Amino acid sequence: MAQQGFQFDRKALSCSICLDLLKDPVTIPCGHNYCMNCIKIHWDREDWKHIYSCPQCRQTFGPRPDLKKNTMFAELVKEVQKMGLQSVPEDIYITGRGHVSCDFCVGRKFNAVKSCLQCLVSYCEQHLQPHYQSPAFKNHTLVDPSKKLQENICSRHNEVKKIFCRTDQQCICYLCSLDEHKGHDTVSATTERTEKQKELKPSVKKIRQRIQDRQTDVKLLQQEVEAIKQSADTTRDTDKIFRDLIELIERKSLDVKKKIRSQQETE
Template identity: 60%
Template sequence: MAEKGVQLDRETFSCSVCLDLLKDPVTLSCGHSYCTKCIKTHWDGEDEKRIYSCPQCRQTFTPRPVLMKNTMLAVLVEELKKTGLQAADHCYAGDEDVACDVCTGRKLKASKSCLVCLASFCEKHLQPHYDSPPFQKHKLVEPSKKLQENICSGQDEVKKMFCRTEHKGHNTVSAAAERMKKQKELEVSRQNIQQRIQDREKDPQHVESHFKAPGHSK
């Protein structure tokens, strides 16, 4: 839950124009805050009309307001940079992590995978599975990178074991062990085929019978 709080704080203290954390924040009379540079640039584009607006709520101001730095907000943003953002970095998915399939841009770590949706979700995007009745029947498991490949069609769980039977009695072995066994069988079969070809090529009787067969003449 602490991670979720950090995400909310970052959104709260972000400028809606540049979408980054507020820099030299100023607050308009309507209550919305912006980077000083961002709101100045926005208003410079409205100089010709002499009517200045809030980019979010579109409230208008005449004449152009004098901007004053919101010092309290500036302090809070600096504190967030020092503490909250460092904590938030640990929430992002690395190369070895399962990433949230819903996140856009830099993806957060998935906290669960859903066997019905066949997707993985971070804490934020997983919330509908807890709050919405239609999603509450979905089966959630620990995050899995290859979720669809590892679904056992006869069971609602990520396949940690390889089913040798059609789920009757569940004669199971580990997937890794079964893969190694199949690879060995394939290699033996390949060697047998090669040996048969070599034996036929070396067998003079086979060659002679081939040329004496109907349809072949000397």
């Protein structure tokens, strides 16, 4: 039992950003608690958006909230530290399961928001900013975070695969188009993707319609089931009423017979 309480204290009094015991704890408007420095750094990264979020529940705040130390939590942390609660190691990932971590973060790794096909690196919001702000990166191709960036690079020429060969139905680099794919029907990968999306649009529409039809069928079936249940309940109620009436008639009949017998005996 003591061990369970120990684990509860550790979870309740830990910062979800650094995963360590709260240092100068603050409570933000949504009710979650963080180290003052941790949440400041997190919101500094969001300054360019002018919208600030909670790392846990993702609730957003318009103007940047003022931070004030939560003295009650600070006292609780001191008490827990007196009990000898150990801190969490510094070198740790805070990306969720299935997420891609930022390759530039040192120590604690934040979620990557984009991967660069030229750099072959994944970036969090903070480390991605130079790609948006510096002309040196304007020709770089940013894609959704991926753990398989190397698959977008030609293993033979070490170039990004930006061309789609329709003859061989595969992505290739520009050097491949001048070599073994010379004379093949080729287009840019972006063009091919756009055309495929157009081709798939009617199919996607049909699938969505079928899903909606299925959902409608399920709703109708649920309504029929509910109607049957109500009918069954009504039938059960009717049966009970008839049984009660029969019992009442039988009791009345028995009472009448008793009265008749009593009168006959009296006569």
